[in-house]
Amino acid sequence: MEPKTPAQSRTILTDLVLPSETNPLNNLFGGELLARMDRAASIAARRHSRRIVVTASVNHVAFNRAVPVGSVVTVDAAVSRAFSSSMEIFIDVWIEDRYSGERTKANEAIYTFVAVDDTGKPTKVPEIRPETDLEKERYAAALRRKQLSLVLAGKMDPSQATELKALFMG
Numbered sequence: 001m002e003p004k005t006p007a008q009s010r011t012i013l014t015d016l017v018l019p020s021e022t023n024p025l026n027n028l029f030g031g032e033l034l035a036r037m038d039r040a041a042s043i044a045a046r047r048h049s050r051r052i053v054v055t056a057s058v059n060h061v062a063f064n065r066a067v068p069v070g071s072v073v074t075v076d077a078a079v080s081r082a083f084s085s086s087m088e089i090f091i092d093v094w095i096e097d098r099y100s101g102e103r104t105k106a107n108e109a110i111y112t113f114v115a116v117d118d119t120g121k122p123t124k125v126p127e128i129r130p131e132t133d134l135e136k137e138r139y140a141a142a143l144r145r146k147q148l149s150l151v152l153a154g155k156m157d158p159s160q161a162t163e164l165k166a167l168f169m170g
């Protein structure tokens with residue numbers, strides 16, 4: 001399988017925040033944003049793998065800024081690294097100022113998707129070839145994030161998480 005670049009899976013969803021999608025403070029519900037990010041990430045994972053994909057885990061979400069009703073929200077997702085059957089998807093969320101059009105980073109998240117065959121069995125995906133400095137940075141850190149996710153899920157013994165341990169022990 002030929003390696004692919006993050007640009008080949010990049011998926012951008014732009015949509016409004018409607019009143020029905022907000023909390024009592026008139027800001028976007030966290031769950032609504034999670035769903036939008038899941039949709040964008042699943043399309044990115046599919047573009048990379050050309051397979052059926054399932055969400056395996058949500059590794060990190062930061063709701064750094066509230067997103068007010070009426071905002072134009074852009075969810076920008078791309079595969080940051082692919083392993084054997086799993087893919088890390090990095091998602092940046094931007095809001096656009098109604099008057100100036102200036103974009104501000106509101107949130108970010110990291111999801112893991114797994115490509116599966118028709119019976120739900122994990123199947124191989126192409127590797128990622130990062131191009132930009134940011135893509136290279138995200139690619140490099142993805143292995144320790146995968147190990148952390150597996151350790152927290154009880155699927156990896158902490159003693160095997162070599163990349164993760166190196167972070168603390170040098």
Ligand SMILES: CCCCCCCCCCCCCCCC(=O)SCCNC(=O)CCNC(=O)[C@H](O)C(C)(C)COP(=O)(O)OP(=O)(O)OC[C@H]1O[C@@H](n2cnc3c(N)ncnc32)[C@H](O)[C@@H]1OP(=O)(O)O
Pocket residue numbers: 042043053054055056057082083084085086087112114116120122146149150153155
């Ligand atoms: C004909 C018309 C067509 C129409 C077409 C329309 C298409 C429209 C597209 C819709 C797209 C919607 C996309 C929605 C996506 C969902 O919402 S799916 C629903 C929610 N998710 C699920 O139900 C998934 C349920 N879980 C599972 O099926 C299994 O646990 C999994 C994820 C497949 C993993 O299976 P497993 O038996 O644990 O397999 P295992 O070999 O141990 O692990 C496989 C890989 O997953 C990784 N992994 C497993 N758990 C974790 C974890 N917690 N953290 C990190 N990595 C993990 C492993 O490290 C391994 O990675 P690789 O080393 O192979 O790269």
